[in-house]
Amino acid sequence: MLQTALKNARTPILLMGAGAVVLATIVATSISLSVQTAERSKQIVASRALRSAASEEMQTLLDAETGQRGYLLTGQREYLLPFQTARDRARSVLNRLEKLAAADPRIEKRVGELRPIAEDKLDELQSTVELFTAGRRADAMEVVNSGHGKAMMDAARSLLNTITDESEARVQDQLNALNRSVLMLRSLTVAGGVAIAIFVSFAIILLLRAVRDAVRARVTVEKLNATLEERVQNRTAALTQANDEIQRFAYIVSHDLRSPLVNVMGFTSELEVGTATLQKYFEAGDPAAADAAKEAACRDLPEAVKFIRSSTAKMDRLINAILKLSREGRRDLMPERIDLGKVFDAITASLAHQISETETKVEIAPDLPVLQTDRLAIEQIFGNIIDNALKYLQPGRPGHLTISSHEARGFVRISIADNGRGIAEHDLERVFELFRRAGKQDRAGEGIGLAHVRALVRRLGGDVTVRSKIGEGSEFRVLLPRILPKEQSAPS
Known part of the structure; x- marks a missing residue:
């Protein structure tokens, strides 16, 4: 045997x-x-x-x-x-x-x-x-x-x-x-x-x-x-x-x-x-x-x-x-005329279920500008940021999301502020790194969303930053050129 x-x-x-x-x-x-x-x-x-x-x-x-x-x-x-x-x-x-x-x-x-x-x-x-x-x-x-x-x-x-x-x-x-x-x-x-x-x-x-x-x-x-x-x-x-x-x-x-x-x-x-x-x-x-x-x-x-x-x-x-x-x-960028107000309306409509579940109040400024840039990139950038804002709201507190803009010297700064959990100061830059996540890991994800956002924003000739306080909320600021520069249209 x-x-x-x-x-x-x-x-x-x-x-x-x-x-x-x-x-x-x-x-x-x-x-x-x-x-x-x-x-x-x-x-x-x-x-x-x-x-x-x-x-x-x-x-x-x-x-x-x-x-x-x-x-x-x-x-x-x-x-x-x-x-x-x-x-x-x-x-x-x-x-x-x-x-x-x-x-x-x-x-x-x-x-x-x-x-x-x-x-x-x-x-x-x-x-x-x-x-x-x-x-x-x-x-x-x-x-x-x-x-x-x-x-x-x-x-x-x-x-x-x-x-x-x-x-x-x-x-x-x-x-x-x-x-x-x-x-x-x-x-x-x-x-x-x-x-x-x-x-x-x-x-x-x-x-x-x-x-x-x-x-x-x-x-x-x-x-x-x-x-x-x-x-x-x-x-x-x-x-x-x-x-x-x-x-x-x-x-x-x-x-x-x-x-x-x-x-x-x-x-x-x-x-x-x-x-x-x-x-x-x-x-x-x-x-x-x-x-x-x-x-x-x-x-x-x-x-x-x-x-x-x-x-x-x-x-x-x-x-x-x-x-x-x-x-x-x-990917070749395809510049076209984009009304940011309509873009944010479409994004919030697609996230209506999450907004309703979290009792979030969304305020979109009525005077959002029109850009000449790539539509797919814009939708992915702001879709990711708003989805994250809804995903990381403070439990037990109704959400509040404010979207506004400011123009200066051919650039537009779009601000998306929430009253969510907030991000620790030492993680403010880390959240943009590939495969990196901050705070409590109680939401599904691989840590690529904000890295993707930063890559797309920079591809469009802009930049993205975040300000935040734990327990008070975060504000993402996306700086974009009003008109996509020609040198940005070709693949980098």
Whole structure:
């Protein structure tokens, strides 16, 4: 009988070994993709810095030319200070541009071509100022009218625009690569999770059969029940403590993505421990080990499978959240005329049931402005904020929601104030982080709503902030341009 049990145990052990190989592949691929993501993020930052330096150099050359023209036209020396400041800054920015371009031979070549042109332009500006200062106005104007300075400025502008475009193309390439990495990780995780679940399911079935035949002759059900509850409680406490530790240190997206894998690895160890317990029992033939063997087959291994399935499902949710944000970042914005008053009327109508249940009074200012922006983004932004306001009202107190606006310098600030629970001061910025939630966790959610809101608002060229006091309520302020800038319409 013992030899039969040992023979039956070999197959589930092999199946669990195959599951461990699949898991190791997932972990190795995840680590590799994380390293690639970090490297691509550095490249994106460098490309954006290069693009910013190119724009700054163009603006500085224009400032220098403006100061020179002002001095030549008016003769007033107060124009010299802006000219001199811009002239010195142009050389400083050009030096910085050369350092940033060193990593890309193609852009480095462009900057090398720009150097003599920019220097020539600055020298031309300096020479006209010196001629004018020396009283040789006609000579200074002759230099200006020769067209040489304009040709240099046109050439510099062309090169700087090319550098800016190439830097933007590099940023887009890296973003596309990041999206491909996320899709690859998601596919691998789902496939690996399914494979592990299949391997472990077959292993459990075979192990249960083997253990059932061996345990019937050696131990009673009463003895198993006498020790089972204590062991389950101890293991549950250990797992709870491990999960709390993971949550305490999970403060960036990369760790949130690894956390489910860590859980999967931990419960695979449980499978290995259970397998070792069974193997020890079958090899030693010790009746005293039958309790532990049956417990491993009937309790530990099914529990491990359950948690492995839960962890892979969590990873899928997190990856889907990242993909959702990624898709929003790549979607072309479609500007159209939007009446904010009608938008808020539609949102409150769709949430009429929640408003009625919470006895919430909603006050919408009658003079809300009209924007030229993307409708879908606007509906998602304010829909999320109002839904959160209704979700986190103070229990036992009727809700009060106030929506107003203020316009200034081409921007509109929309204020959404509530009398809900409020947010602690140290969590005011944290609530906008991906997968982060604040306060009492008694509402369903993954912590992506406000992160999505901030991403959309910034995509529209604005910003979102929050002011709050515990027990008094919160006020979300969304600052948006009245007209969506053209550069915001393309995917970022």
